[in-house]
Amino acid sequence: MDGFPAGRARHSVQVMHQVLLALLPGIAALLWYFGAGVLIQILLAGAAALGSEALALRLRGLPVRAGLGDGSALLTGVLLGIALPPLAPWWLAVSGGAFAMLVVKHPFGGLGNNLFNPAMAAYAMLLVSFPDALSRWPAPLPLLPEDQPWPGLLAAGHAIFLPGAAAIDAVAMATPLAAFRDNRSLLVAQFYAADPLFAAGTFAAVGWETVNLGFLLGGIYLAVCRTIDWRTPVAMLTTLGLLAWLWNDGGSSASAGPPGLHLLSGATMLGAFFIATDPTTLAASSSGRLLCGILVGILIFAIRAWGGYPDGVAFAVLLMNLAVPLIDRGTIPQPPGTVRQQRSRSP
Numbered sequence: 001m002d003g004f005p006a007g008r009a010r011h012s013v014q015v016m017h018q019v020l021l022a023l024l025p026g027i028a029a030l031l032w033y034f035g036a037g038v039l040i041q042i043l044l045a046g047a048a049a050l051g052s053e054a055l056a057l058r059l060r061g062l063p064v065r066a067g068l069g070d071g072s073a074l075l076t077g078v079l080l081g082i083a084l085p086p087l088a089p090w091w092l093a094v095s096g097g098a099f100a101m102l103v104v105k106h107p108f109g110g111l112g113n114n115l116f117n118p119a120m121a122a123y124a125m126l127l128v129s130f131p132d133a134l135s136r137w138p139a140p141l142p143l144l145p146e147d148q149p150w151p152g153l154l155a156a157g158h159a160i161f162l163p164g165a166a167a168i169d170a171v172a173m174a175t176p177l178a179a180f181r182d183n184r185s186l187l188v189a190q191f192y193a194a195d196p197l198f199a200a201g202t203f204a205a206v207g208w209e210t211v212n213l214g215f216l217l218g219g220i221y222l223a224v225c226r227t228i229d230w231r232t233p234v235a236m237l238t239t240l241g242l243l244a245w246l247w248n249d250g251g252s253s254a255s256a257g258p259p260g261l262h263l264l265s266g267a268t269m270l271g272a273f274f275i276a277t278d279p280t281t282l283a284a285s286s287s288g289r290l291l292c293g294i295l296v297g298i299l300i301f302a303i304r305a306w307g308g309y310p311d312g313v314a315f316a317v318l319l320m321n322l323a324v325p326l327i328d329r330g331t332i333p334q335p336p337g338t339v340r341q342q343r344s345r346s347p
Helices: 006-034 037-059 064-069 072-083 090-108 118-129 153-161 176-181 188-194 208-224 231-246 259-263 268-275 286-306 313-331
Strands: none
Touching: 006 037, 006 072, 006 208, 006 268, 037 064, 037 072, 037 090, 037 153, 064 072, 072 090, 072 118, 072 268, 090 118, 118 313, 176 259, 208 268, 231 259, 231 268, 231 286, 259 268, 259 286, 268 286, 268 313, 286 313
16 A cells, blocks of 8 residues: 555545445436436546556556555546536547546646646546537437437447447537527527527526536535535535626626526536535635635636636636635635645545
8 A cells, every 4th residue: 555545545435435426316317318428428538547547556656456446536537427428439538538647637746636627627628629529419308309219328339439420419409508608689588488408498408407406416415424515616606696697687688697507507516516626626724615616606607608618617627726726825824933835635
């Protein structure tokens, strides 16, 4: 166990198990509405992350079995796989998982030392490099044509490993946030009634609202178990909802989107409870974690309302990661005359 203290490893495994359990409701909703490609993406990204982790540990002369046993690489791969479109080409998940480990995590010293959240850094890299591929989400189950079956393992595997050759790849829709950004003339109520994604939904867009509620349920479980600090997600969601309410403009055609759209679309709940709360890249103090949540909420809304991308969770979290050292410097009290030391960020 040289290089990986037993106590830290056991705690990390316990945390990983709890987080994976908490992800299950959201993953189940993704599978139901968007097909078995979700599972394939998770497996591909998870395998790539584990393989790249093993390679990096061997090159650094660290014990591979102990390093893989802490669960951090597997969790990174699962989070990346969840974020990818279910029918995205296989090499996106594989290259993203490798990038997360070999570029984002280990060059900074490995677990507890990385500056950026590996899963979100990998997703942002893929989004900037291949924006078209990452915007092609399939239609949710209730909106599939009658002659189009639910994408099971065989059909999804065909689309993922033979991109462009499967007819199922043609059944693609804009995400709710992207569809809303394209609205230039309709009132919010009129747009909701006209767009099939929103017309079939209850609170926001069909499918996406259930997925976000699933991740919300898992996030509440983590907060109750004290696996995560509730301050960051509560501050983020409150800030995002308040800004959406202020810029909703009474539901006019100039609206930046009502609160329900922002809270129950895209990666909002996944980001709030599973990404922004990453202990390695989060502020150390309670006040700092509140500030991190507020900053992430502001950045997500700003990117969605005025930025170049429909969703902004990944970029908001990465920008907040950059600010964490400064936030720690301003929020962690130090006795007079002491020298500030670099704190450990191990989970």
